Amino acid sequence: MKLKLPRILLMVCAIALLGATSTGCKKKQSDADIKAAVETALKAEPMSTVTMVDVKDGVATLSGECKDDMCKASCEKTAAAVKGVKSVVNNLTVVAPPPPPVIAADDPLTSAVNDALKAFSGVSATVKDGIISVTGKIAKADRQKLMMALQALKPKKVDVAGLTNN
Amino acid sequence: MVLQDKYKEIIDAATAAGTQDLLVREQDGVLYIDGSANGTTKQQLWDLYEKIDPDYASGDLVMNINSVSGVQEGAKLKITTNSSNLNIRKGPGTTHEIIGKAARHEIVSLVRKENDQWWVIKTDDGEEGYSYTQYLTPVEG
Known part of the structure; x- marks a missing residue:
């Protein structure tokens, strides 16, 4: 009896510990993991060009250039949909379109x-x-x-x- | 975007060659590529153009690569006509009176640029007037 109790306790502890860490992993991804996931998601986005991602405490900050407002909005939506992203700070800038061609009279x-x-x-x-x-x-x-x-x-x-x- | 894909090779080559003030945009079914580069790059881009669109038959690209934008006043220019002499005129246009001639392969100097087509040149004999830039090639060095 003297020996059994600690063994059970140890097993319970071990199970509890395992459970805690595994659920912890599911609930809280590291910022680096989220960053990688956002980057992958944005790469699939055909309109995104030069976007940089920074993640801190689940808040993803997007910076770089987008060709238009639609691209900017769509990149934000894509990033926000990534698991683990709490919110998105959209610092993407829209590049000015090149001037239209000059046609001679x-x-x-x-x-x-x-x-x-x-x-x-x-x-x-x-x-x-x-x-x-x-x-x-x-x-x-x-x-x-x-x-x-x-x-x-x-x-x-x-x-x-x-x-x-x- | 479709035209940018069709002429992607040209755009990529122009970018790789460091073409200055490169502008690429599409309007009403025509792609416009403008920029400044040296003569070698210009020729390379035009050869790509001809490869992609033989005889330039599609009419969906207007490419203007200026290879003489960097030429400074006082620069030496060689007359590169096909065979004849080059007319020197009183004004910028073939309607203006011919006031002199420069021989083929003669070296003249640039006085002033009126526009991309007409420059004021001066021969060693002191003849000065407007000539068509297409037949003026900057002397390297």
């Missing part, structure tokens, strides 16, 4: 196109609403030079459907 574009075409006999072009439509015949080797010259004039588009190879 038709008049200066037309004269610039005429200047450029001087070097390419047999090629002519018209300009309308910023679109250069090229017609005629050209040596295949000269086509690239022609395109370099025309696309540098800030057109909306260069249409070469009417241009055939010599």
Whole structure:
């Protein structure tokens, strides 16, 4: 009897200890585990770009750049859904979109196109609403030079459907 | 985004080559790629363009890689016409009167840049006027 009691006590203690640690693990993940989980979740997010995650006491802080507000909101939602995340601090910044392309007005574009075409006999072009439509015949080797010259004039588009190879 | 995928090779190569002021954006079904790079990079990007879109038939990319943006006033330029002399004109445009000529492979100097297409150049003989930049190649070094 003297020996049995401590043994039972020891077993009870051991079970209690095991139970405590295992449930403890389930309830409280380490911040590093949560960070890794959030990072994995964000990687699956197609819109996220340069996001950094920091987790402290279950609070996930997101920083970095997102391409738009939708991406920012969606990253926050993704992070918040990760197990163990208590709350999300969204410090993501939305990058300014690049300025829209500058399209030349038709008049200066037309004269610039005429200047450029001087070097390419047999090629002519018209300009309308910023679109250069090229017609005629050209040596295949000269086509690239022609395109370099025309696309540098800030057109909306260069249409070469009417241009055939010599 | 579809066009950025189609021309991804160009965008990646431009980025890898350190193209300055690189801008890539899409509008109304056309992708616009702008930037400044040296002549070698420009040629490389255009060769990729031709590979992806033979004969440039799709009309869904406008690429403007400026290889002469870094050229300073006073820089030496070589006349790189195909065979003929290069006209020197009174103003920036082929409607302006021809006031001089520079021989093929002659070296001239840059006086001023009017725009991307027309520069004011000066020959060793003192002739000064506007010439078309396409036939002016900066002399390295």
